[in-house]
Amino acid sequence: MSEKIAEQYKVKTEPFYRPVSNEVELYQAAYARRMPVMLKGPTGCGKSRFVEYMAWKLGRPLITVACNEDMTASDLVGRFLLDKDGTKWQDGPLTTAARIGAICYLDEVVEARQDTTVVIHPLTDHRRSLPLDKKGELVEAHKDFQLVISYNPGYQSLMKDLKQSTKQRFGAMNFDYPDAVLEAEIVAKEAGVDADIAKKLVQIAHRARNLKGHGLDEGISTRLLVYAGQMIAEGVEPLAACQMTLVTPLTDDPDMRETLEAAVHTFF
Ligand code: ADP
DSSP: OHHHHHHHHBOOSOOOOOOOSSHHHHHHHHHHTTOOEEEEOOTTSSHHHHHHHHHHHHTOBEEEEEOOTTOOHHHHHEEEEEETTEEEEEEOHHHHHHHHTOEEEEETGGGSOHHHHGGGGGGSSTTOEEEETTTTEEEEOOTTOEEEEEEOGGGOOSSSOOOHHHHTTSEEEEOOOOOHHHHHHHHHHHHTOOHHHHHHHHHHHHHHHTTBTTTBSSOOOHHHHHHHHHHHHTTOOHHHHHIIIIITTTOOOHHHHHHHHHHHHHHO
16 A cells, blocks of 8 residues: 555656755765755755655655645644545645655745644654654654755744754755856756857846845746746747746836846846
8 A cells, every 4th residue: 555655656757957066965875864854045946856856866755745834733744534434534745754655845844833843853853753643643654754844044034933943853955056057057958948048047047146135035046047948948039038937026126127127138
């Protein structure tokens, strides 16, 4: 049964991932000891892609949960559901991952409330277990289970941060946008545009990233550059493609929009 579920969550084909530094080796060593790992970095810089790639490389199933502030512990752990025969327990994604030996990736974990986040604690220390209080069961994590969380330090306020008692359960790796040459290569490959276009898109992103903290909360992500490239590869005129993917999603402020448009016009 659990093999069947595990098969469902396997990453079937190799995801395209270009290592930026020694992150693959570091992750492999952490996984060998089943150390919980935290990936820190801005949105759209390759964290999720990296986890997918590592799950594929290690041959482990991957269960991803996008965290949000309305998420409760039951959304992670599971709950009793009513059906025609009465109540039936349904495992949540964290419980499933612990049972089948998956890598469980909690994306943007800081979005979840702290009383939700603490349910991961017993899985991240020597206990490697998950108490299902409502069901009265203690799930011992499968030997291959590993917990990975991502977190964007840019968004944090004092109200919204991980507790030290949570943070200090993880080895952490810093992620950032790849350097210009590598990022252009990634955009060219992912979007199917030529090297010249990819290079221009990356140059626009560099201009925008300098505006972070000066009117922009976050710079243009690698993900948005891939979107811009994809629109261009679909035959959309570059100015319109950039407007849709690099300007409009980023800001509602008319001055900032003009600044970004000017950056686009410099290159297209
Ligand atoms: P996040 O950091 O928000 O999890 P993603 O992993 O979804 O970001 O990355 C966004 C996109 O950027 C990916 O879909 C992929 O196209 C591209 N990307 C970023 N970094 C890399 C990389 N090192 N190798 C391959 N693709 C990358």
